[in-house]
Amino acid sequence: QKEVEQNSGPLSVPEGAIASLNCTYSDRGSQSFFWYRQYSGKSPELIMFIYSNGDKEDGRFTAQLNKASQYVSLLIRDSQPSDSATYLCAVNTGGFKTIFGAGTRLFVKA
Amino acid sequence: DAGVIQSPRHEVTEMGQEVTLRCKPISGHNSLFWYRQTMMRGLELLIYFNNNVPIDDSGMPEDRFSAKMPNASFSTLKIQPSEPRDSAVYFCASRMEGGNYGYTFGSGTRLTVV
Numbered sequence: 001q002k003e004v005e006q007n008s009g010p011l012s013v014p015e016g017a018i019a020s021l022n023c024t025y026s027d028r029g030s031q032s033f034f035w036y037r038q039y040s041g042k043s044p045e046l047i048m049f050i051y052s053n054g055d056k057e058d059g060r061f062t063a064q065l066n067k068a069s070q071y072v073s074l075l076i077r078d079s080q081p082s083d084s085a086t087y088l089c090a091v092n093t094g095g096f097k098t099i100f101g102a103g104t105r106l107f108v109k110a
Numbered sequence: 111d112a113g114v115i116q117s118p119r120h121e122v123t124e125m126g127q128e129v130t131l132r133c134k135p136i137s138g139h140n141s142l143f144w145y146r147q148t149m150m151r152g153l154e155l156l157i158y159f160n161n162n163v164p165i166d167d168s169g170m171p172e173d174r175f176s177a178k179m180p181n182a183s184f185s186t187l188k189i190q191p192s193e194p195r196d197s198a199v200y201f202c203a204s205r206m207e208g209g210n211y212g213y214t215f216g217s218g219t220r221l222t223v224v
Contacts, residue, residue, distance in 0.1 A: 034212055043201055043215040044153070088153070096141065096165065098213070100153040 003027060004091050004101035012107045019076040021104050023089030026070070033065055033072045034090040038103065044088055048074060079108040114216035116202050122222045128190040131219045133202030134183055143213065144177055144187050145201040153201070159185065160207070192223045 005024045013019045021035075032051050036044035050056045050063040050072065062075040072091075076083055089101040115134040123129050135142045144156040157167040159179045167177070174193070179185040189196055199220050203213035 043218050044213075046212040046214070049212050096158050096160065097155070102152040 003093075003099045004089055006087075006089050006101035006104045008102055009105040010107050011104055012109060013079050015079060015081060015108055015110050017079050017108075019079045019083065019106055019108070021074040021076075021087050021089075021106065023072045023074075023091075023101055024070055025072070025089075025091045025099075027091070027093045027099075028067075028070060030067075030070075030091045030093050032092040033063070034092070034098070035061075035063060035074045036088040036090060036100075038086045038088060040085075076106075079106075081108045081110045084108050114202055114204050114214050116200075116216035116219055118219060119217060120220045120222075122224065123192055125193055125223055126191040127223075128188065129192045129196075129221060129223075131187040131200050131202075131221070133185045133187075133216060135185070135202070135204030136214055137183065139204035139206050139214070140182070141205050141207055142179060142185050143203045143205075144185070145203060145215075146198045147201060147218075148198045156187070156200075189221075192221075194223045197222050 003026050035048040037047050038044045048061050048063040050065045053065050053067050056063045060077045064073045084107050086103040086105050088103045090098050092098045117132045140161050142159040145153050147153045156169045157177045158165050162179045177187045199218045201218045202216045205213050
Protein backbone atom coordinates (compact mmCIF):
# COMPACT_ATOMS: atom_id res chain seq x y z
CA GLN A 1 0.00 0.00 0.00
CA LYS A 2 1.34 3.39 -0.98
CA GLU A 3 1.81 5.80 1.89
CA VAL A 4 0.02 8.68 0.15
CA GLU A 5 -2.51 7.85 -2.54
CA GLN A 6 -4.14 10.11 -5.08
CA ASN A 7 -6.22 9.46 -8.14
CA SER A 8 -3.91 10.23 -11.06
CA GLY A 9 -6.75 11.66 -13.13
CA PRO A 10 -7.03 13.49 -15.33
CA LEU A 11 -9.87 15.27 -13.60
CA SER A 12 -11.70 17.49 -16.06
CA VAL A 13 -14.07 20.24 -14.91
CA PRO A 14 -15.69 23.15 -16.75
CA GLU A 15 -14.63 26.70 -16.02
CA GLY A 16 -16.45 28.09 -13.00
CA ALA A 17 -17.14 24.68 -11.44
CA ILE A 18 -15.78 23.27 -8.19
CA ALA A 19 -12.81 20.92 -8.56
CA SER A 20 -12.46 18.33 -5.80
CA LEU A 21 -9.12 16.62 -5.32
CA ASN A 22 -8.71 13.78 -2.86
CA CYS A 23 -5.88 12.11 -1.00
CA THR A 24 -5.60 9.27 1.52
CA TYR A 25 -2.64 8.43 3.70
CA SER A 26 -1.59 5.33 5.60
CA ASP A 27 0.34 6.65 8.63
CA ARG A 28 -2.20 7.41 11.33
CA GLY A 29 0.41 9.43 13.21
CA SER A 30 0.78 11.95 10.39
CA GLN A 31 0.74 15.48 11.66
CA SER A 32 0.66 17.99 8.84
CA PHE A 33 -0.70 17.99 5.34
CA PHE A 34 0.12 20.02 2.27
CA TRP A 35 -1.12 20.66 -1.22
CA TYR A 36 1.35 21.66 -3.92
CA ARG A 37 0.51 22.76 -7.43
CA GLN A 38 2.88 21.84 -10.25
CA TYR A 39 2.51 23.26 -13.72
CA SER A 40 3.96 21.24 -16.56
CA GLY A 41 7.73 21.67 -16.68
CA LYS A 42 7.79 23.69 -13.47
CA SER A 43 8.57 22.98 -9.84
CA PRO A 44 5.96 22.25 -7.14
CA GLU A 45 4.54 25.31 -5.41
CA LEU A 46 2.98 25.18 -1.94
CA ILE A 47 -0.62 26.41 -2.03
CA MET A 48 -2.21 25.11 1.18
CA PHE A 49 -1.32 23.43 4.45
CA ILE A 50 -3.54 22.09 7.21
CA TYR A 51 -2.88 20.57 10.60
CA SER A 52 -6.25 20.23 12.32
CA ASN A 53 -9.41 18.38 11.47
CA GLY A 54 -11.91 20.45 9.58
CA ASP A 55 -11.73 23.01 6.83
CA LYS A 56 -9.21 25.71 6.05
CA GLU A 57 -10.02 28.32 3.45
CA ASP A 58 -7.70 30.58 1.48
CA GLY A 59 -9.31 32.48 -1.34
CA ARG A 60 -10.76 30.00 -3.85
CA PHE A 61 -9.01 27.09 -2.14
CA THR A 62 -10.34 25.01 0.75
CA ALA A 63 -8.38 22.20 2.35
CA GLN A 64 -10.31 19.60 4.32
CA LEU A 65 -8.80 17.14 6.79
CA ASN A 66 -10.38 14.11 8.44
CA LYS A 67 -7.76 12.32 10.52
CA ALA A 68 -10.15 9.56 11.60
CA SER A 69 -10.66 8.60 7.96
CA GLN A 70 -7.05 9.46 7.04
CA TYR A 71 -8.35 11.64 4.28
CA VAL A 72 -7.42 15.09 3.03
CA SER A 73 -8.97 16.98 0.16
CA LEU A 74 -8.60 20.21 -1.78
CA LEU A 75 -11.54 22.09 -3.21
CA ILE A 76 -11.03 24.74 -5.86
CA ARG A 77 -14.04 27.00 -6.29
CA ASP A 78 -14.76 28.93 -9.50
CA SER A 79 -12.13 26.89 -11.33
CA GLN A 80 -10.17 28.75 -14.00
CA PRO A 81 -8.17 27.42 -16.96
CA SER A 82 -5.09 28.72 -15.16
CA ASP A 83 -5.77 26.16 -12.41
CA SER A 84 -4.95 23.37 -14.87
CA ALA A 85 -1.94 21.64 -13.32
CA THR A 86 -0.93 18.59 -11.32
CA TYR A 87 -1.82 18.81 -7.65
CA LEU A 88 0.42 16.95 -5.23
CA CYS A 89 -0.73 15.90 -1.80
CA ALA A 90 2.08 15.73 0.77
CA VAL A 91 2.01 14.34 4.28
CA ASN A 92 4.48 14.98 7.07
CA THR A 93 4.81 11.84 9.13
CA GLY A 94 6.78 13.48 11.92
CA GLY A 95 10.12 15.21 12.01
CA PHE A 96 11.55 16.02 8.64
CA LYS A 97 10.00 13.30 6.54
CA THR A 98 7.35 14.43 4.04
CA ILE A 99 5.86 11.89 1.64
CA PHE A 100 4.39 13.03 -1.66
CA GLY A 101 1.56 11.44 -3.55
CA ALA A 102 1.88 10.84 -7.28
CA GLY A 103 -0.40 13.79 -8.03
CA THR A 104 -3.74 14.39 -9.72
CA ARG A 105 -3.84 16.10 -13.10
CA LEU A 106 -6.56 18.72 -13.31
CA PHE A 107 -7.91 20.17 -16.55
CA VAL A 108 -10.24 23.15 -16.43
CA LYS A 109 -12.06 23.55 -19.73
CA ALA A 110 -12.83 27.08 -20.89
CA ASP B 111 14.27 36.92 -2.09
CA ALA B 112 15.54 35.03 -5.13
CA GLY B 113 14.12 31.74 -3.91
CA VAL B 114 15.95 28.43 -4.14
CA ILE B 115 18.46 28.60 -6.98
CA GLN B 116 19.53 25.51 -8.87
CA SER B 117 22.03 25.07 -11.65
CA PRO B 118 22.25 23.99 -14.33
CA ARG B 119 18.64 24.01 -15.56
CA HIS B 120 19.37 21.30 -18.12
CA GLU B 121 22.19 18.80 -18.32
CA VAL B 122 22.80 16.28 -21.05
CA THR B 123 25.69 13.93 -20.48
CA GLU B 124 27.03 10.63 -21.70
CA MET B 125 26.80 7.50 -19.66
CA GLY B 126 29.79 7.13 -17.37
CA GLN B 127 30.41 10.84 -16.98
CA GLU B 128 30.33 12.68 -13.68
CA VAL B 129 27.43 15.05 -13.11
CA THR B 130 27.28 17.75 -10.43
CA LEU B 131 24.06 19.56 -9.59
CA ARG B 132 24.13 22.71 -7.49
CA CYS B 133 21.72 24.38 -5.11
CA LYS B 134 21.57 27.61 -3.16
CA PRO B 135 18.80 27.52 -0.53
CA ILE B 136 16.82 30.50 0.68
CA SER B 137 18.83 32.55 3.14
CA GLY B 138 17.81 31.67 6.69
CA HIS B 139 16.38 28.26 5.80
CA ASN B 140 18.21 25.65 7.82
CA SER B 141 16.86 22.51 6.13
CA LEU B 142 17.68 21.41 2.61
CA PHE B 143 16.31 18.49 0.65
CA TRP B 144 17.24 16.87 -2.66
CA TYR B 145 14.36 15.20 -4.51
CA ARG B 146 14.20 13.32 -7.79
CA GLN B 147 11.05 13.29 -9.93
CA THR B 148 10.20 10.80 -12.66
CA MET B 149 6.93 9.85 -14.30
CA MET B 150 7.18 6.32 -12.94
CA ARG B 151 8.14 7.05 -9.34
CA GLY B 152 6.97 10.59 -8.70
CA LEU B 153 8.88 12.70 -6.18
CA GLU B 154 11.44 10.73 -4.21
CA LEU B 155 13.46 12.16 -1.32
CA LEU B 156 17.14 11.48 -1.84
CA ILE B 157 18.79 13.22 1.10
CA TYR B 158 18.02 15.74 3.84
CA PHE B 159 20.39 18.20 5.50
CA ASN B 160 19.70 20.12 8.69
CA ASN B 161 22.10 22.90 9.66
CA ASN B 162 24.47 21.66 6.93
CA VAL B 163 24.62 18.15 8.40
CA PRO B 164 23.28 15.15 6.43
CA ILE B 165 20.51 13.68 8.57
CA ASP B 166 19.05 11.01 6.33
CA ASP B 167 20.49 9.73 3.06
CA SER B 168 18.46 6.52 2.94
CA GLY B 169 16.87 7.66 -0.31
CA MET B 170 20.16 7.88 -2.18
CA PRO B 171 19.78 5.04 -4.66
CA GLU B 172 23.37 3.87 -4.92
CA ASP B 173 26.91 4.70 -3.94
CA ARG B 174 27.19 6.48 -7.26
CA PHE B 175 25.21 9.29 -5.66
CA SER B 176 26.75 11.65 -3.13
CA ALA B 177 25.73 15.00 -1.67
CA LYS B 178 27.49 17.69 0.29
CA MET B 179 26.57 20.90 2.05
CA PRO B 180 29.79 22.69 2.91
CA ASN B 181 27.97 25.79 4.20
CA ALA B 182 24.50 27.16 4.77
CA SER B 183 24.24 28.64 1.30
CA PHE B 184 25.41 25.85 -0.97
CA SER B 185 24.82 22.18 -1.65
CA THR B 186 25.84 19.77 -4.40
CA LEU B 187 24.50 16.45 -5.60
CA LYS B 188 26.99 14.39 -7.54
CA ILE B 189 26.46 11.31 -9.67
CA GLN B 190 29.56 9.39 -10.66
CA PRO B 191 29.39 7.50 -12.94
CA SER B 192 26.06 8.49 -14.44
CA GLU B 193 23.72 5.97 -16.06
CA PRO B 194 20.70 6.40 -18.38
CA ARG B 195 18.33 5.39 -15.55
CA ASP B 196 19.47 8.45 -13.61
CA SER B 197 17.63 10.62 -16.14
CA ALA B 198 15.07 12.65 -14.18
CA VAL B 199 14.33 16.10 -12.86
CA TYR B 200 16.27 16.79 -9.69
CA PHE B 201 14.80 19.33 -7.30
CA CYS B 202 16.38 21.05 -4.37
CA ALA B 203 14.04 22.39 -1.70
CA SER B 204 14.57 24.31 1.50
CA ARG B 205 12.54 25.30 4.52
CA MET B 206 12.89 26.85 7.92
CA GLU B 207 12.30 24.40 10.75
CA GLY B 208 9.24 25.49 12.65
CA GLY B 209 6.34 27.25 11.02
CA ASN B 210 4.31 25.29 8.52
CA TYR B 211 7.12 22.99 7.39
CA GLY B 212 6.22 23.56 3.76
CA TYR B 213 9.01 23.49 1.23
CA THR B 214 10.16 26.03 -1.31
CA PHE B 215 11.42 24.21 -4.37
CA GLY B 216 14.03 25.34 -6.82
CA SER B 217 13.35 25.30 -10.55
CA GLY B 218 14.97 21.89 -10.90
CA THR B 219 17.67 20.40 -13.07
CA ARG B 220 16.50 18.21 -15.93
CA LEU B 221 19.18 15.54 -16.33
CA THR B 222 19.41 13.39 -19.42
CA VAL B 223 22.03 10.65 -19.54
CA VAL B 224 22.52 9.18 -23.01
